[in-house]
Amino acid sequence: MGTDNVDVSTLTSEEEELLRKIVDKGLRLIRHKIDVKGISFEDLEDILYVEQGGWQRFQYMFENLAERGILIPRDYVRVLFCPKCGSPQVYSRYTCPKCQSPDVANIRLIEHQLCGHTWMTDDSRSGRNMICPNCEAELGPYYRGSLGDGSYGDYKIIGSSYECTNCGSRFDRPNITHECQNCGTIFDYRNSRYEKLHNYEIPSEIIKKIKVRKEIIVLVIEDNLDEAEIINRSFASENNFKMEYVDNGRKALNRLDKKNYDVILLDFLLPDMNALSILNKMKEKGIDTPVIILTGADDREKAVETMKLGASDYLVKSVEIYVQLPSIIKKLKKT
Numbered sequence: 001m002g003t004d005n006v007d008v009s010t011l012t013s014e015e016e017e018l019l020r021k022i023v024d025k026g027l028r029l030i031r032h033k034i035d036v037k038g039i040s041f042e043d044l045e046d047i048l049y050v051e052q053g054g055w056q057r058f059q060y061m062f063e064n065l066a067e068r069g070i071l072i073p074r075d076y077v078r079v080l081f082c083p084k085c086g087s088p089q090v091y092s093r094y095t096c097p098k099c100q101s102p103d104v105a106n107i108r109l110i111e112h113q114l115c116g117h118t119w120m121t122d123d124s125r126s127g128r129n130m131i132c133p134n135c136e137a138e139l140g141p142y143y144r145g146s147l148g149d150g151s152y153g154d155y156k157i158i159g160s161s162y163e164c165t166n167c168g169s170r171f172d173r174p175n176i177t178h179e180c181q182n183c184g185t186i187f188d189y190r191n192s193r194y195e196k197l198h199n200y201e202i203p204s205e206i207i208k209k210i211k212v213r214k215e216i217i218v219l220v221i222e223d224n225l226d227e228a229e230i231i232n233r234s235f236a237s238e239n240n241f242k243m244e245y246v247d248n249g250r251k252a253l254n255r256l257d258k259k260n261y262d263v264i265l266l267d268f269l270l271p272d273m274n275a276l277s278i279l280n281k282m283k284e285k286g287i288d289t290p291v292i293i294l295t296g297a298d299d300r301e302k303a304v305e306t307m308k309l310g311a312s313d314y315l316v317k318s319v320e321i322y323v324q325l326p327s328i329i330k331k332l333k334k335t
Contacts, residue, residue, distance in 0.1 A: 008209045010068070015061060019070075019210050021047045023202065026217055026259040030062060030200040032077055039079065039088050039197075043258070056086075062200050070206055073198040080178060081193040087182035094162070094174035101166035104174050109159035112137065122163065130155075204288055207260055216241050216333060219261040221278070222294070223247040223270050227317065231265065234322045241326065249273035253281055261289050263329050266311075268295035268302065276302075279309035290332055294321075 011019070022030065022044065031042040039055050041048050048058050065071040080090045094104040105122040110130070112118075117134035130139040132155075139155045163170050179186050218235075220243060222228045228245055235241045244261075246252045249270045256264075268275045275293050282289070290312040295302070303314035312332055315321050 008070070008206065011070070011210075015065065016210065018047070018058070018061065019065075019202065019206075023207050023210060023260065026261065028202055028207070028260045029074070029258055030071070030202070032197050032199060034077065034079065034088070036089070059197065063198075066198070066200060071200040072203055074201050076196050076198045078194060078196055081195060082178075082180035082183060082185055083187055083191045083193055084185040085180060085183040086193075087180055089181040090178050091181060092176055092178050095177050096164035096167060096169055097171055097173075097175050098169045099164060099167040100175070100177075101164055102177075103165040105163050105165055107161050107163045107170070108157050110139075111156045111158050112139065113154040113156055118158070202260075204260070204286075216262045216329065217260075218243050218263045218265060218329065219252065219255065219289075220245045220265045221247075221249070221252045221270065222265070222267045224267070227267075230319075230322050231325065234325050238326045241329075247271075249278050249281075252278060253285075256282065256287050256289070257285070263332065264289050264291045265325070266291050266293055268293055268297075268306075275306055275311070276309060279306060279311060283310060292325075292328070292332070 008016070025043065025047070027043060030044070033040045033042040041055065041058065048055070062071060066073050079088050080092075081088050082090055093102050095102050096104055107120055107122050110119055110121055112132040112134065114137065115132060115135045117132055119133050121130060131137070132139060161170055161172055162174050175188065177186055177188050178192060218241060220228060220231055222231065222245065225247075228247075232243060232245075235243055244255075246255055247270075249272050252264075252266075266275050266278060270278075275291075275295075279291065282291070288310070291306075291310065293303075293306050293311050293314045294317050295314065296317050298316045306314055313328065315328075
């Protein structure tokens with residue numbers, strides 16, 4: 001479903017306030033952040049500051065907004081939740097199929113390539129050098145894997161199994177159990193909750209409809225520090241502009257993937273790519289932010305190319321142009 005005809009007046013006051021805060025931070029993507037503390041939302045900690053588990057209230061809100069066409073589901077992560085308390089703070093471990101002990105070691109069959117001798121070793125040797133029991137060659141730590149170079153220390157892992165150090169059983173495949181760090185519940189795949197959590201994008205059309213602010217956020221893509229400073233001084237007396245700077249195309253595209261800007265000031269020639277490449281990438285990603293090209297050379301052919309790719313203006317760098325930039329952007333925003 002398209003977003004052009006979505007009526008944002010259907011937003012509740014809580015939904016509208018939340019989206020305004022996200023947009024005012026210049027963000028286009030709502031991403032999950034998963035770490036030892038649990039689940040939160042990337043770059044939104046100051047907005048969505050809630051106690052542990054409270055992220056779910058906002059997750060339900062985002063899901064509801066997506067169902068109504070206001071947000072667009074993008075990539076997703078799968079998360080394992082405790083079936084008892086719903087916490088995502090779950091750790092997995094191997095257990096013995098016979099006695100259920102977690103004291104399980106990985107046993108590997110090692111072959112010394114030079115002398116042909118084979119023997120078993122377990123993962124408790126991790127970090128310590130192995131010695132061939134037959135020829136006493138030093139082989140290095142077993143987790144390194146085979147060097148494959150035919151040297152005296154070359155070896156190969158030719159098989160593996162598991163051993164329970166509690167009951168002595170050997171088996172090819174251990175059981176996998178999970179333990180909740182919040183409530184202590186131990187469970188396996190039969191009663192686990194394994195859910196898909198989408199990240200969401202706020203479409204440009206929705207941003208335009210809900211954005212009510214005087215501040216104009218400008219991304220300046222310029223690798224010359226002196227020229228970047230001149231641009232910055234041109235906006236020093238303007239209270240309604242917020243300037244952000246990057247010095248190459250890769251950083252710019254990464255920033256544009258995550259944030260929304262009102263205008264982009266783009267130097268034609270950057271260390272890693274030119275303006276045409278960046279405009280093409282923006283077109284592929286569906287980013288329609290107005291772009292003003294700044295260049296040191298008055299090249300009509302290049303100007304036409306950039307306009308065909310969606311640039312709003314093509315300006316030759318000069319002191320006069322830098323002074324006029326604030327008014328040029330204001331006029332552009334009114335059109």
